[in-house]
Amino acid sequence: MRTYEGVRANPRAVFDRYSAWQVNKDAYLEVRGLRPADVSEAAAQFIYLNKTAWNGLYRVNRSGQFNVPFGLPKSSNIVALDALTAAAALLKRATINHGDFEQTLSTAEPNDLVFVDPPYVTAHNDNGFVHYNETLFSWSDQERLARRCADLRENGVHVIVTNAAHASVRDLYAGFYVTEITRHSTLAGNPAKRRSVKELIFSTQRPREA
Numbered sequence: 001m002r003t004y005e006g007v008r009a010n011p012r013a014v015f016d017r018y019s020a021w022q023v024n025k026d027a028y029l030e031v032r033g034l035r036p037a038d039v040s041e042a043a044a045q046f047i048y049l050n051k052t053a054w055n056g057l058y059r060v061n062r063s064g065q066f067n068v069p070f071g072l073p074k075s076s077n078i079v080a081l082d083a084l085t086a087a088a089a090l091l092k093r094a095t096i097n098h099g100d101f102e103q104t105l106s107t108a109e110p111n112d113l114v115f116v117d118p119p120y121v122t123a124h125n126d127n128g129f130v131h132y133n134e135t136l137f138s139w140s141d142q143e144r145l146a147r148r149c150a151d152l153r154e155n156g157v158h159v160i161v162t163n164a165a166h167a168s169v170r171d172l173y174a175g176f177y178v179t180e181i182t183r184h185s186t187l188a189g190n191p192a193k194r195r196s197v198k199e200l201i202f203s204t205q206r207p208r209e210a
C-alpha cells in the first residue's frame, strides 16, 4: 500500500531513487537492508526488490524482515518511467485502503463489482507457499471471506474471486459460477515444479464463453 501511495504521490521521485541503485548482489543486499526514510524510498525499495529478488518472490522471516536472496534478473531495467507515471495517473482515481477485507467489503453497494484475490489455500500445487498462507490467511479466514462474498451476492453486488483449484475451495463457493484456468507458474522453489498450475475463478455472473 505504501508503494501505491509513493508512486501516486511522485512517480518521478520513486523512479530517480531506484535508478540510482545498481543491479548486482552487493547493491541488492544493501537495498534490502535499507530502512526507508520516506514513502518515495519505501516504494522504490519495494519495486526494486520485486524486480531483482529471486523469482520476484515475497517472503519474510519470523521478525517480518524480507529475506529473499538476489535473483540475477534477465535485465537490469527496473520499471520504465512512463509505466510508473501511467500507474500514478490511475492511482489518483483510486481510494487505497489498508485493513481487513471485512472493513473494505462493507462499503460495497448493489451493482458494484468486487474483485477478491486472497492468499491462496495451502498446498497450492506444492508451490512452497504453505507458511505464507497459514500465517497470513488461515482456513477460517477463507471461510469468513466466502461467507462475506455470499452475503455480497445476496445484496446484488457482482463478485469475482480467485483461488487455487482445490475441491475444498469449490465447496466454499457453492452457488457461484466456476471457471477453471491453467496458467504457467514461475513461483515454485524447485524449477522442475515450475509448471502449469490450476486455479479457479468464481463469479456471480455467468462467464462468457472464451
Ligand SMILES: C[S@@+](CC[C@H](N)C(=O)[O-])C[C@H]1O[C@@H](n2cnc3c(N)ncnc32)[C@H](O)[C@@H]1O
Residues within 6 Å of the ligand: 099, 100, 101, 102, 117, 118, 119, 120, 136, 137, 141
Ligand atoms: C494473492 S495476493 C493479491 C495480489 C494482488 N491481486 C496483486 O495483483 O498485487 C493476496 C493479498 O491479500 C492480502 N491479505 C492478507 N490477509 C488479508 C485480510 N485479512 N484482509 C485483506 N487482505 C488481506 C495480502 O497481504 C496479499 O497482498
